[in-house]
Amino acid sequence: MHIVTTSVEHHSVLHPMNYLETLGFDVTYLPVDQTGRVTAQQVEQSIRPDTILVSIIYGNNEVGAINPISEIGAALGKKDILFHTDAVQAYGNQQINVEKEGIDLLSVTAHKLNGPKGIGFLYRKHQLHLPHFIHGGSQENDHRAGTENVPYIEGFAKAVEKLMVDQERNNQHKQDLKDFFIEELKNKEVIFHINGMKDDSLPHILNLWIPHLQSDKLLIQCDLKGIMISAGSACTAGSLEPSHVLQAMFGEEDERIHESIRVSFGKQNTQEEVTILANVISDLQNKYTH
Ligand SMILES: Cc1ncc(COP(=O)(O)O)c(C=O)c1O
Incomplete structure (x- = not known):
């Protein structure tokens, strides 16, 4: 099975991709231009019949480059391919609309928003079923086992609230x-x-x-x-x-x-x-x- 990503992802995406390769997945790391971006055409051209996932960083953490996420979402259209974006740096400063941009999965971390370190969230399109990523109890709708860290969750929510105001x-x-x-x-x-x-x-x-x-x-x-x-x-x-x-x-x-x-x-x-x-x-x- 095939996955498409970019060569400029944060290590939090690149290293799991490297790991998936050891499990037998085929990963395409798209090159970027001198502005640090990929194009929707590049993504489209890299798609194969066995592509299951496209993961493209929304805004790059080292150079600030913003990828054409809406165009990529549109290019993937109704294909049976999941579209994930790492929006850790973009959340709170870009107008993100997951539905309009065709995003199925989006990740955010609290510490970039002046929230607590050690907590993030993964947005998941409503209809999507995800397997457990930690096995154990059935917390968080069976997706992530382990008793929830309520103070961190509250702190994260507060940080987002404050972020929205200012x-x-x-x-x-x-x-x-x-x-x-x-x-x-x-x-x-x-x-x-x-x-x-x-x-x-x-x-x-x-x-x-x-x-x-x-x-x-x-x-x-x-x-x-x-x-x-x-x-x-x-x-x-x-x-x-x-x-x-x-x-x-x-x-x-x-x-x-x-x-x-x-x-x-x-x-x-x-x-x-x-x-x-x-x-x-x-x-x-x-x-x-x-
Ligand atoms: C773009 C991007 N993705 C992911 C991460 C990793 O977040 P965390 O350390 O919360 O896993 C960072 C930095 O923290 C980042 O800048």
Whole structure:
């Protein structure tokens, strides 16, 4: 049986796909363009008579690229193929409509919404029957055994409630910080390129190539100043593995893979903090290139 996904999924999808391959499933990892996206045509062309599942990340966690989910949903149409999207980064900042977009399964995690760590949800289209994913008791409609963690569930629900109230203002704040950061870098004459796109991307994520400045050097300086940024996914912030997302976008040999950083903006971040980061980058670039 065949599954289609992309080469830029978060490891939470990529690694299970790798595991499914060991069980005998055939997985197609679609390549992306330099903006970090796949097209609906690519997905359509990869479909085979034995395709059972398509899983495409909604908004990429490293570069912020947003995939054409509605078009992919439409391309899959009434085919007997499940369509899952990892909406962990997109939930709360994109207008997601599972029915209109033809989404059967959608995953979200609470900690990206300022909710508790350790809980997420999987939206499942009403008619869909899913087998147990943990065997045991019959909790959660027989899908996930184990006594529910009510405090986490309540915390998650509260986070979603709060998110909905301030949604527009928060997203605007993050987008403004992103724009401000770019302006600050330009004002300080930092040489940089955006990996992906500034607009038409998730408002809170920015990935920059800063030529001639090794990302590990920059990460160390940031760490010393209490600034938490990463070179790839925030979940791999402690690892020096090159980003699989940048490799998929630019090729394994591109120098930008070792000279890029990923910054994400939260609702509590301020312009002052952004300026501190811009100063660190500017100072280091001056130090290493002059
Ligand atoms: C796009 C994306 N998918 C999945 C995850 C994983 O979520 P969790 O750590 O809750 O499994 C993350 C990061 O946390 C993410 O950014």
